[in-house]
Amino acid sequence: MGYLFKSSLSLLAADHQSFAGKIMRRFLKGLALLLLLLVLALAILPHFISLDSLKGPMLARIEATTGHKVSMGSLTFSLLPLAMIEVHDVKIGNPAWAGGGELTDIKTLHIGVELLPLLHKEFHFTDLTLEEPVITLIEQGTQANWQMNAAAPTAQQTPPPANTNTSSGIAIPPVSFNRIVIKNGSVIYQDSSAASPLSISAINLSLIAPDPGKKMAFKGDLVINGKKAAIDLALDHPGYGKDSFHSDVDLQISYDKFDMSWKGAILQNGGAPYLTGKVHIAKLDMADFSNTSNAAPAPVKASSPPPASAGRWSDAPMDLSGLNRANVDLTVAIDKLLLRKATFENIEVTLHAANGKAALTTNEVKAYDGTAQIALDAGSTGAADIAVTIANMKAGPLLEDVAGFDKISGTLAANIKLSASGLSERAMISALNGQGDFALKDGVFKGKNLLAMVHNIGSAFGGSSGSDNTAFSECSGSFTAKGGVVSNTDLKFESKDLRATGTGDANLPDWQVNYLVKPLLVVVAASGITVPVRIEGSLDNPHYR
Numbered sequence: 296m297g298y299l300f301k302s303s304l305s306l307l308a309a310d311h312q313s314f315a316g317k318i319m320r321r322f323l324k325g326l327a328l329l330l331l332l333l334v335l336a337l338a339i340l341p342h343f344i345s346l347d348s349l350k351g352p353m354l355a356r357i358e359a360t361t362g363h364k365v366s367m368g369s370l371t372f373s374l375l376p377l378a379m380i381e382v383h384d385v386k387i388g389n390p391a392w393a394g395g396g397e398l399t400d401i402k403t404l405h406i407g408v409e410l411l412p413l414l415h416k417e418f419h420f421t422d423l424t425l426e427e428p429v430i431t432l433i434e435q436g437t438q439a440n441w442q443m444n445a446a447a448p449t450a451q452q453t454p455p456p457a458n459t460n461t462s463s464g465i466a467i468p469p470v471s472f473n474r475i476v477i478k479n480g481s482v483i484y485q486d487s488s489a490a491s492p493l494s495i496s497a498i499n500l501s502l503i504a505p506d507p508g509k510k511m512a513f514k515g516d517l518v519i520n521g522k523k524a525a526i527d528l529a530l531d532h533p534g535y536g537k538d539s540f541h542s543d544v545d546l547q548i549s550y551d552k553f554d555m556s557w558k559g560a561i562l563q564n565g566g567a568p569y570l571t572g573k574v575h576i577a578k579l580d581m582a583d584f585s586n587t588s589n590a591a592p593a594p595v596k597a598s599s600p601p602p603a604s605a606g607r608w609s610d611a612p613m614d615l616s617g618l619n620r621a622n623v624d625l626t627v628a629i630d631k632l633l634l635r636k637a638t639f640e641n642i643e644v645t646l647h648a649a650n651g652k653a654a655l656t657t658n659e660v661k662a663y664d665g666t667a668q669i670a671l672d673a674g675s676t677g678a679a680d681i682a683v684t685i686a687n688m689k690a691g692p693l694l695e696d697v698a699g700f701d702k703i704s705g706t707l708a709a710n711i712k713l714s715a716s717g718l719s720e721r722a723m724i725s726a727l728n729g730q731g732d733f734a735l736k737d738g739v740f741k742g743k744n745l746l747a748m749v750h751n752i753g754s755a756f757g758g759s760s761g762s763d764n765t766a767f768s769e770c771s772g773s774f775t776a777k778g779g780v781v782s783n784t785d786l787k788f789e790s791k792d793l794r795a796t797g798t799g800d801a802n803l804p805d806w807q808v809n810y811l812v813k814p815l816l817v818v819v820a821a822s823g824i825t826v827p828v829r830i831e832g833s834l835d836n837p838h839y840r
Contacts, residue, residue, distance in 0.1 A: 361443045363398060364388035377422075380406040393433045393440045402427040407474075423472045428480040435487045475502040477515070495519050504533065522551040530561070539564050544572065551583055559625070570623040580633040607806045608721035615718070618675040621648035636692035637663050651675040663688040665706070677718040685709040690735055700835065705738020705770070713776060725804045727779045734771035739764050766790055772797075779804040788812070801834060808834050 350370050357365045368384035382404040386397045407422030433440040480498035500515030511533040516525040527547040532540055546557040559572010625646045632639040639662040647654045655671040665688030673679040691704035713729035716722075741764050767790040774783045779802065786797030799810030810830040832838040 361387070363390070363443075378408045378410050379422075380404075380408060382406065389431075389433070389440050390438075392435070392438060396431065397429075398431060398440050400429045401425055407472075420472055422474045422476070424476040424478065425480060426478045428477060430480070430482045432482065432484045434485070473504060476500070493520065519550065524548075524550040552578065552580065553583060554578070567620050567622045570625060572625060574625055574627045576627070576629045578631045578633070579629055582633065582635070608719075608724050608804065610719050610721050613677070613718050613720070615673070615675045615677060618648060618653055618673070619651045621653060623648045634696045636696055663693045665689070676716070677723065678714075678716045679723070680714045681712075683709070683711040685711075690738060702741045703735070703738060704741070705735040705767075707733065707735055709733040721804065725779045727776050727781075727803060730773070730775045732771075732773040734769065735767075736769055737767075738770065739766050765793075767793075783810075786812075799830070803834075806834050808832065808837050 350367065354365050354367070357363075365388070366384075366386045367382050369381075370383075371381045373379050373381070383402070385399070385401040385404055387399040389396050389398050403424075403426040405422070405424035405426070406420060409419040409421060412419045431440075477498050477500045480500075482493075482495040482498065484493040484495075486492075496518045498515070498517040500513070500517070502511075502513045504511040509532075511528075511530040513526065513528040516523065518524070525548070527545075529545045530542045532542040541560060541562045544557060544559050544561055546555075548555045553576070555574065555576050557572055557574045559570065559574075562569040562571070623646060627642075627644040627646060629642040629644070630640070632642055639660050641658075642660050643658040645656050652672070652674045655669070655673075657667075657669045659666045659668050666686050667688065668684045670682045671679070672681075686708050688707045689704070690707040691701065693707065694700040694703060709731060710733075711729070711731035713727060713731075715724070715727045717724075717726050744763060744765055767788060769787065769789045772783050772786040774781050776782075780800050781803060782800040784798045786795075788795040788797060794815040795812050796815060797810060797812045799808070801808045801810075808830060812828045812830065814827065829840050830837050831840075
C-alpha cells in the first residue's frame with residue numbers, strides 16, 4: 296500500500312511539473328511575440344510620422360540666426376536601433392562676396408533623440424553624427440564667410456521664440472549633445488594673404504561629454520596638409536559652464552614626427568582657468584614647423600641699398616595681452632630640440648604665468664658641445680628681463696642659428712643680463728640695457744686678416760692677397776648696454792703673432808658698429824709700421840680702415 300501511495304504522489308508531482316513547464320513556455324512565447332510586435336511597430340511607426348512640417352521652420356530659424364542661406368534634402372525618423380533623425384544633403388551657403396559655393400556641405404546628419412520626451416511632443420537631443428562634412432573657410436581682409444550676420448526681422452516677420460517651435464506643436468529646446476562624431480570630414484581654409492590654403496582632410500573625431508560632472512573624452516585623427524595628426528584628451532570633471540571646478544587632464548597629441556603629452560589639472564575658481572602639471576615632448580625639430588618653400592625666390596629689381604637699419608627691426612605692434620589671461624604652473628620636458636645646426640638635449644623648462652606676468656627658467660641645457668641656462672621674465676606691458684649663462688659652446692653655429700652671423704668661430708663662455716621694454720621689436724631694442732662678459736677661445740675671425748692690417752699692408756684691406764681669416768687664441772672682455780648701444784672698453788685679443796686691445800660700440804637700433812683695434816705687440820720677421828684698425832659700418836657688412 297505504501298508503495299502505491301508513493302507512486303501516486305510521484306505521478307502527481309510529474310504532472311504538476313509538466314503543467315508548470317507548459318505554462319512557462321507559453322508565457323515566454325507570448326512575451327517573445329509581444330516583443331516582436333513591439334519591434335515591428337517601432338520599425339513601421341516612423342514611416343507614418345512626417346517631419347516635413349519641421350523643415351520649413353528649422354530652415355527659417357537657422358537662416359535668421361546666421362544670415363546664411365541653408366538647404367537640406369530629405370528628413371527621416373527611425374526608432375531602431377536608437378531614436379534618430381536623419382537629415383540628408385545639408386548645405387550652408389557662402390555670402391555673395393565669397394563667390395558663391397557652400398560654407399558647409401554635409402552628406403548626412405544623424406541626430407539622436409530621447410524616446411520618452413517624444414510622447415510629450417518634445418525633442419531632447421543626445422547624439423550628433425556628421426558624415427562626410429566638407430567645410431570651406433574663406434577670409435578676405437576683415438571679412439570671413441563663417442561670420443554670423445543675423446537678418447533683422449521685419450514687422451510682418453516675427454522670429455520664433457528661442458526655445459520652441461510652435462508651428463508644428465513640437466517643443467525644441469536649446470541644442471546640446473552628449474556625443475558628437477565626425478566621419479571622414481574635411482576643412483579648407485583660404486586666406487587672401489596666405490601663399491597657399493590650409494587643407495585638413497580625413498577628419499574622424501568623437502566627443503563624449505555627458506554632463507559637467509562626468510568624464511569627457513575627445514579622440515580622433517586627421518591629416519593636415521598631408522601630415523597625419525591625432526589627439527586623445529580625457530577630463531575627469533570638465534566642469535564646462537561652471538565658474539568653479541577642478542579636473543584632471545590626460546592629453547596626447549601627435550603631428551607628423553611631433554609627439555606631446557600633458558598630465559596635470561585644470562582648475563577654475565571664477566577667473567581664468569589655472570593649468571598645472573607636466574608637459575613632455577620627445578623630439579621637437581623646428582624645421583618641421585618652418586614655412587620654407589622649395590620655390591625659387593622672385594627676382595629682386597636692382598635699386599640703391601636701403602640704410603643698414605631699414606627692415607632690421609619691425610615697428611609692428613606686439614600683442615602681449617595674452618599674458619593677462621595666462622594662469623599656469625607647468626614643467627615642460629623636451630628630450631631633444633633640433634635647430635639648424637644644433638641639438639639641445641634634456642631640456643626642462645619651468646613656466647609660471649599669472650596677473651599679466653610670466654617667468655621662464657631652464658635647467659643647464661646641453662647644446663653646441665657646451666651648456667646654457669636661461670631665465671626670462673616678461674610682462675604684458677612689454678617689459679622683459681633675461682639672464683643667460685653659457686659655458687664651452689661653439690660660437691660659430693650658435694651665432695649663425697641665433698643671429699644669422701657667420702664671421703666668428705671658437706669656444707664661447709658668457710654671462711649676460713639684459714632688460715628691455717616696448718611693444719615692438721624696434722622699441723625693445725632701443726630700450727635695451729644691461730651688462731655682461733664673454734671669452735672666446737681658439738677661434739677665427741673670418742673675412743679679414745687683422746695681422747696684415749695692423750702692418751699697414753694695403754692689399755689686406757682689399758682682400759687680394761694672403762689669408763682672409765685671423766686665427767686667435769683668446770678674445771675676451773666685458774660690455775654694457777644702454778638704450779640699445781652696446782659698449783666695450785676692455786677687449787683683449789691674443790693670437791700667435793698679434794696682441795691687441797679694443798674699444799668701441801655697436802648701435803643695435805641703427806645696426807651700426809664703430810670699433811677701434813689697437814695693436815700692442817707684433818712678432819713677425821718682416822718690418823713695418825703698425826697702425827690701429829678702425830671697424831665701422833653695418834654689423835653684418837662692416838668696413839675696415
